[in-house]
Amino acid sequence: MALKGNLRDFSVTQILNLVNIAKKSGTLYIEGPRDEARVNFRNGQLCNIQIGQQEKSLLQRVAEEKKISPSQYKLLSERLAGRSDKETGLYLVNGGYVNQDEIFEVLAKSLTSEMRSLLTWGDGFFHFEAGEMIPPDRIPARVELESLIVEGARKLHELEDLKAEIPSLEMALKFSERPGTNIRNVNLSEKEWQVVNYVDPKNSIQQIADITNMDSIEIRRVVYALLQAGLVELIRPGGAPVAMPGKQIQPFDYKGQRGLVNRLIERIRSI
Amino acid sequence: MQTQTVKIVVTGPFNSGKTALIRSVSEIDVVSTEKKITAEAEKIKDSTTVAMDFGRITVDEDLVLFLFGTPGQKRFDFMWEILSEGMLGFIVIVDSTRPETFKEARNILETFHAYAPTPYIVAANKQDLPDAWEVEDIRLALRLDEGIKVLPCIAKDKNSVKTVLLELLYAILEEVDKKK
Numbered sequence: 001m002a003l004k005g006n007l008r009d010f011s012v013t014q015i016l017n018l019v020n021i022a023k024k025s026g027t028l029y030i031e032g033p034r035d036e037a038r039v040n041f042r043n044g045q046l047c048n049i050q051i052g053q054q055e056k057s058l059l060q061r062v063a064e065e066k067k068i069s070p071s072q073y074k075l076l077s078e079r080l081a082g083r084s085d086k087e088t089g090l091y092l093v094n095g096g097y098v099n100q101d102e103i104f105e106v107l108a109k110s111l112t113s114e115m116r117s118l119l120t121w122g123d124g125f126f127h128f129e130a131g132e133m134i135p136p137d138r139i140p141a142r143v144e145l146e147s148l149i150v151e152g153a154r155k156l157h158e159l160e161d162l163k164a165e166i167p168s169l170e171m172a173l174k175f176s177e178r179p180g181t182n183i184r185n186v187n188l189s190e191k192e193w194q195v196v197n198y199v200d201p202k203n204s205i206q207q208i209a210d211i212t213n214m215d216s217i218e219i220r221r222v223v224y225a226l227l228q229a230g231l232v233e234l235i236r237p238g239g240a241p242v243a244m245p246g247k248q249i250q251p252f253d254y255k256g257q258r259g260l261v262n263r264l265i266e267r268i269r270s271i
Numbered sequence: 272m273q274t275q276t277v278k279i280v281v282t283g284p285f286n287s288g289k290t291a292l293i294r295s296v297s298e299i300d301v302v303s304t305e306k307k308i309t310a311e312a313e314k315i316k317d318s319t320t321v322a323m324d325f326g327r328i329t330v331d332e333d334l335v336l337f338l339f340g341t342p343g344q345k346r347f348d349f350m351w352e353i354l355s356e357g358m359l360g361f362i363v364i365v366d367s368t369r370p371e372t373f374k375e376a377r378n379i380l381e382t383f384h385a386y387a388p389t390p391y392i393v394a395a396n397k398q399d400l401p402d403a404w405e406v407e408d409i410r411l412a413l414r415l416d417e418g419i420k421v422l423p424c425i426a427k428d429k430n431s432v433k434t435v436l437l438e439l440l441y442a443i444l445e446e447v448d449k450k451k
Contacts, residue, residue: 264440
């Protein structure tokens with residue numbers, strides 16, 4: 001069955017966590033607003049990544065990790081043009097450029113770095129095709145996901161902290177009547193200015209984010225900075241009361257109610 | 272002798288299937304306070320529950336079970352506390368085809384559990400649809416412990432809803448035995 005959705009609702013880190021815990025094998029496809037990505041997993045480990053239309057070759061990765069010199073890269077690019085990664089790998093090992101362990105080390109480093117950039121994608125549709133494996137001409141890496149998940153979780157944690165300060169993007173902003181800071185001394189960044197332009201009780205923070213093309217972390221960061229500077233205040237559109245977090249209500253008294261619950265069970269069975 | 276009433280709360284995000292679940296097993300037409308949808312983001316269906324759904328199952332002359340469905344939208348969360356007063360347990364219903372609502376489902380679950388540590392289960396609704404996430408994937412997405420029951424569900428199907436209710440009642444029975 002489907003494992004698909006939008007990264008706005010289910011982050012890359014959460015997907016990695018799911019793949020890792022369930023030891024899934026398959027391919028994750030992400031269509032972001034600016035780019036697309038294809039990520040292969042095997043038994044919950046990262047095997048391969050392609051970001052954009054062009055997949056990075058093994059030779060490029062080896063050069064980027066400085067295992068070969070630029071001149072060697074130039075020469076080998078011409079010599080190995082059209083060869084698959086597996087063929088390239090064999091050539092590099094047989095030619096004494098790198099050994100097999102170094103190839104896996106290069107792949108692990110390079111894929112980890114690409115995965116890090118994927119962790120920052122906050123928007124885009126994704127779907128996971130279970131069982132769909134890495135193309136046979138590629139060398140499958142075996143990168144454990146735990147450290148990437150920890151790193152991603154740290155980013156999510158930042159978002160959680162910001163959410164504690166700004167619980168809902170449906171809230172609106174208004175300028176403080178008595179700013180807690182000397183406005184003459186305030187230097188706003190370009191993004192802060194963009195947000196300030198739209199500060200109006202009629203505009204929700206989400207609407208401002210949409211207009212200024214910011215994701216949920218970015219807009220929260222900017223709004224938090226403006227709040228800290230005392231320039232704006234959060235207001236609640238409509239002013240609806242909310243439940244008090246942590247308030248305990250009178251629970252049902254379960255003591256001695258076995259008979260009652262059994263009667264309910266019998267009744268439900270008979271429906 | 273006065274009839275004793277007990278209640279189970281059915282909660283979950285907007286359009287997750289709370290009303291359908293109650294309708295499937297209620298012996299009365301569900302008393303539903305519905306309102307035309309106005310917010311753009313919520314125009315998935317024409318109307319929604321703004322106060323509560325109310326279903327009834329008569330057990331015998333002395334005992335009646337009420338099923339209360341909460342309004343799904345966050346802006347009505349002030350109703351949740353009122354509805355959960357004295358509840359026997361609660362069902363969190365999740366639309367398995369809309370992962371964008373899982374985070375909200377998690378928040379709702381935590382809010383209700385904070386009100387009263389009563390037994391609860393999660394019903395993964397719309398499992399008959401091709402886009403439905405697998406139950407175990409939903410468990411991971413909602414960060415639920417192994418001890419929490421997550422059941423596949425089709426809210427419009429009476430037998431499926433019966434299974435969900437029974438599983439909740441079994442969890443409640445365990446709670447009763449703990450309080451002996």
